[in-house]
Amino acid sequence: FGGKLASLFVDIKADATPFDSAMDSIHAKLTRSNVAIGTFAGNVAAVLARSSVGLLAGGFEKTFGAASELNNAISRTQTILGPASEAILKQADQLAGKYGVIKTEYISAAAAFAGSFKNAGKDAKSAAAEAIKLADLGADLAARYSGTNDKAFNAIRSVLKGEMDPIEDYIVQLGERNIAEEAVRLGLVKTAGAMTNTAKQASVLSLLYKQ
Secondary structure, three states, X not given: OHHHHHHHOOOOOOOHHHHHHHHXXXXXXXXXXXXXXXXXXXXXXXXXXXXXXXXXXXHXXXXXXXXXXXXXXXXXXXXXXXXXXXXXXXXXXXXXXHHOOOHHHHHHHHHHHHHHHHHOOOOHHHHHHHHHHHHHHXXXXXXXXXXXXXXXXXXXXXXXXXXXXXXXXXXXXXXXXHHHHHHHHOOOOOOHHHOOHHHHHHHHHHHHHHO
């Protein structure tokens, strides 16, 4: 761990006192939270590669905190999806590199979407694929309407819970009539009166993808 940090900061000058103080504090936090040092160091490198961070104690705390959040998001995703989580992590890397999408936000949202799909009966691979589509949609909505990714992700999560108000900020009309008509069109139900929760979820997703 120390060797990796040395290679990351070899060209940066800093006063030893705040540096050592910050490192002691960070090490204590890592120990208490049982963060894997090797994985955590890799995530620190990823965070630093996209940001300019000084070696003051506050800068270290903020940087390592962000890396810890990323590490936790990855762990949650792996717990939910197992090996299928790699598809989400790969997509997060690509979007972060091309468009500056914050990996922690993307991975956390995709994990939440995947959990919903798994609860609905999908296998891990299918849940991951659908989660990626929704997370990509959220990032696209945020870009188109000049909002934050987190707000767009939360709006989509609300839709999956049956709450339509938040998504209206993105000029998406998802009234009950539209949802019922889409369910019938998709062949999920024969009549609007036969709507099920699963059919409603699938219809809402179909309408979202059309926007």
